Amino acid sequence: MATSLFLSRHRSVRASGVFERIATPAAGGALHAELARALLRARDAGIADPIVIGAIPFDTTQPSELLVPERSEIFDRDTLPQLAVLPLAPVVASTSIPGEERFKQGVRQAVANFTHSEIRKAVLSRVLEVELAGRADPAAIFASLAAQNPTGFQFRIPLASGAELVGVSPELLLRKEGAQIVSNPLAGSARRQPDADSDAAAGGALLQSPKDLREHRYVTDDIRRLLAPLCASLDVPEQPSLLSTNAMWHLSTRIEGTLRDPAQTSLQLACHLHPTPAVCGYPTDLARKLIDLVEPFDRGLFAGVVGWCDAHGNGEWAVTIRCGTVQGNTIRLFAGAGIVADSCPEAEWAETQGKLGTMLRALGAARPAVSANVETAAEAA
Secondary structure (H helix, E strand, O other): OOEEEEEOOOOEEEEEOOOEEEOOOOOOOHHHHHHHHHHHHHHHOOOOOOEEEEEEOOOOOOOOEEEEOOEEEEEOHHHOOOOOOOOOOOEEEEEEEOOHHHHHHHHHHHHHHHOOOOOOEEEEEEEEEEEEOOOOOHHHHHHHHHHHOOOOEEEEEEOOOOOEEEEEEOOEEEEEEOOEEEEEOEEEEEEOOOOHHHHHHHHHHHHHOHHHHHHHHHHHHHHHHHHHHHEEEEEOOOOOEEEEOOOEEEEEOOEEEEEOOOOOOHHHHHHHHOOOOOOOEEOHHHHHHHHHHHOOOOOOOOOOEEEEEEOOOOEEEEEOOOEEEEEOOEEEEEEEEEEOOOOOHHHHHHHHHHHHHHHHHHOOOOOOOOOOOOOOOHHHO
8 A cells, every 4th residue: 555654843744545646747737726626536535634745846847746645644743653774675786877977067068058148057966876686665765764864854655657756855845834834945055074073164164155155045036036926924034044964064044924815725836936946046947948958867756846735725845855766676866966157066076975875874875886887876975
């Protein structure tokens, strides 16, 4: 039976079974009416408080991965029993797409493009395909991930293909409760350091970095532009603060507002914001064209949104980062870095390595075995 989980310090959701799947793309506006009808059908079928849970791809013209579960409950994450962390099959190989040199060339290509266009930021990403010696168990990966990363938004979503999306995102795209909304974008990152003094210095340097502050400002300005017309009041702090995960420091801004029309659902609002410059670039449409030109793969659900929404429109949606899709003995991991005019290819590669570390540690892959002609992920852990 399909199990869905979305854990948050605000409200967490556990769901099982599939009453109905919804694949309607988010682009074009038809999705939200279809979801409303699906929730009505679920209620007519005897599901007392139906919800929708799942993910929207980076490219909103692609099919959505949403489902109305047969059973669901909302609970406090602190009441969840500790999940048993079971040993995973060892990693036998990993392949980066693109490889290191091609990724760095993509960074140089993006920077060169900035001088000939209106693009000011583009987020470039990479896939790390990890092969295990045996079947990859999504439940075991999720338990390991949650144990090592107790904060943030942990998620496990069964997909229509039979694969599962598993991850722990630090970034809240949109939470709605009644008329109140919160968005907490992250942009600008630095890798955590092993000793306290160096780690504090890395965080302090990030908070003063003109490059990262500029990158962050693109995101907060764009979210302000999109939310202000929808809100009776909107508070956007002028300066970011620091947010830390086990692997990274991030520049963070908590944005709060009161909607003019509380009938708008959390998913409608999340789709209105998606994709933000934090995962795409600025301006969005031009940055997306550059991404399509440079990235040699389809992002799929990576850099999309993941979460849930109830029949009243309340819910919570995180940005789908620090994640992987699990199927058979293969896990596809994803990481990206925001590129601006003064980006350094070596530093951007190192940033993706650091971000991949979250999932790799959950796999126990500090030093994965590597087959011939593929790139090691060892540095990322």
